[in-house]
Amino acid sequence: MALTETWLKAKNGKVSDKTITKADSSGLSARVSPKGKINFQYRYRHNSKQCRLDLGTYPLISLKQARTEAERMRAVLETGRDPRIHRKIEKQKLANELTFAELYTEFHEKYCVPNKKNADQILRTFELYVFPKLGRLPADEISIHEWLDLLESQAKRSNAICDRILVNTKQCFGWGIKRQLVKNNHLLLISGKNDLNIKKNATTRVLDDREICLIWNASEQSRMSQKNVYFVWLCLFFGCRTGELRLSKKSDFDLEDNVWTIPPENHKTGDKTGKPIIRPIIESIKPILLDVMALNNTEYMFTNESDSSLMSRNSSVSLPYNILQFSRRNYGIEIEHFSMHDLRRTARTNFSQVTQPHVAEIMLGHTLPKIQGTYDHYSYLDEQKEVYEWWWTKLVDITSKEVLNSHLSD
Numbered sequence: 195m196a197l198t199e200t201w202l203k204a205k206n207g208k209v210s211d212k213t214i215t216k217a218d219s220s221g222l223s224a225r226v227s228p229k230g231k232i233n234f235q236y237r238y239r240h241n242s243k244q245c246r247l248d249l250g251t252y253p254l255i256s257l258k259q260a261r262t263e264a265e266r267m268r269a270v271l272e273t274g275r276d277p278r279i280h281r282k283i284e285k286q287k288l289a290n291e292l293t294f295a296e297l298y299t300e301f302h303e304k305y306c307v308p309n310k311k312n313a314d315q316i317l318r319t320f321e322l323y324v325f326p327k328l329g330r331l332p333a334d335e336i337s338i339h340e341w342l343d344l345l346e347s348q349a350k351r352s353n354a355i356c357d358r359i360l361v362n363t364k365q366c367f368g369w370g371i372k373r374q375l376v377k378n379n380h381l382l383l384i385s386g387k388n389d390l391n392i393k394k395n396a397t398t399r400v401l402d403d404r405e406i407c408l409i410w411n412a413s414e415q416s417r418m419s420q421k422n423v424y425f426v427w428l429c430l431f432f433g434c435r436t437g438e439l440r441l442s443k444k445s446d447f448d449l450e451d452n453v454w455t456i457p458p459e460n461h462k463t464g465d466k467t468g469k470p471i472i473r474p475i476i477e478s479i480k481p482i483l484l485d486v487m488a489l490n491n492t493e494y495m496f497t498n499e500s501d502s503s504l505m506s507r508n509s510s511v512s513l514p515y516n517i518l519q520f521s522r523r524n525y526g527i528e529i530e531h532f533s534m535h536d537l538r539r540t541a542r543t544n545f546s547q548v549t550q551p552h553v554a555e556i557m558l559g560h561t562l563p564k565i566q567g568t569y570d571h572y573s574y575l576d577e578q579k580e581v582y583e584w585w586w587t588k589l590v591d592i593t594s595k596e597v598l599n600s601h602l603s604d
Contacts, residue, residue, distance in 0.1 A: 222264035234260040295329030314507030410593040416520040433541030
């Protein structure tokens with residue numbers, strides 16, 4: 195007679211003077227020890243030998259689950275494999291299963307670093323927003339619901355970061371599937387636009403004067419290192435790309451002729467133009483540049499704090515997050531998320547108040563369009579200098595402690 199839940203419940207935990215074995219179907223049986231412990235077993239013959247495989251104990255495994263597992267092992271036996279060996283291999287795979295953090299780290303090292311210029315910046319995004327929540331989970335077992343919970347929550351704070359996580363996670367799983375590191379890409383059919391309402395125009399973020407004041411002062415008053423404070427300030431002042439400042443050497447800043455020269459290999463358009471970007475240095479900004487130079491004994495302007503090596507790509511990614519946290523905790527003010535690139539866009543928008551578009555574009559290191567770019571090779575250093583002097587004066591005015599206090603009292 196087949197096993198039943200009623201029989202199992204009656205025998206479970208009941209002490210007796212002997213071991214009882216009751217058969218079911220498909221090779222399944224239940225073995226009851228004298229102490230009343232019930233163990234499901236699958237009995238079969240392999241290579242003309244009688245074999246037995248423990249499937250689990252009741253009630254941790256139900257009768258239905260035991261029958262399903264017995265049928266699965268029976269199918270394994272039909273292929274000529276020993277179910278005991280098959281189960282050992284499965285357990286070993288489970289023990290060696292990659293966590294998502296391990297999978298993404300391998301993807302970062304073997305694919306992103308050789309192929310993506312902002313690989314470290316992307317990795318830092320995952321370290322901040324993904325690994326704390328899902329990093330320790332087996333990559334193949336993270337459900338679509340868990341991914342969507344994370345992504346939908348992030349989309350409310352920053353469309354740009356949410357999109358970065360989605361795109362790179364899908365790439366990571368695709369890469370892992372090709373190498374048989376994982377089996378599924380749960381996010382393959384998820385669309386940032388249709389499923390997460392990610393709008394690409396979210397990259398139009400420009401900080402207003404109040405936000406500039408809060409960010410400028412929060413960076414100075416927080417526990418952020420002095421070199422990172424200066425990094426934020428200089429990015430906002432020059433409107434430069436973070437990479438241009440991060441890769442800069444002290445020798446790039448000529449404080450006698452008052453020019454900062456960014457060599458072609460250190461800026462985005464350098465590969466195409468083969469030309470450096472040249473920006474004027476105004477007297478008001480020199481004290482900051484001198485302070486930056488005095489912070490380390492290397493040839494570089496900005497270095498890592500731990501080993502004095504060149505400042506890594508991901509070092510600047512977390513700076514906005516740290517500033518936002520400080521403002522929230524110490525000012526009681528929630529600043530809308532911003533990125534370091536938003537500082538560049540903010541500077542460019544302000545430049546337009548006092549100069550012509552072509553001058554503002556040159557200040558950002560953009561190439562001039564078509565014929566103008568072909569024939570106009572003038573540096574516009576004097577025109578740039580006027581803009582920078584105006585911009586510094588404005589920054590001093592809108593970030594003063596008096597202005598900050600008025601914002602905090604509103």
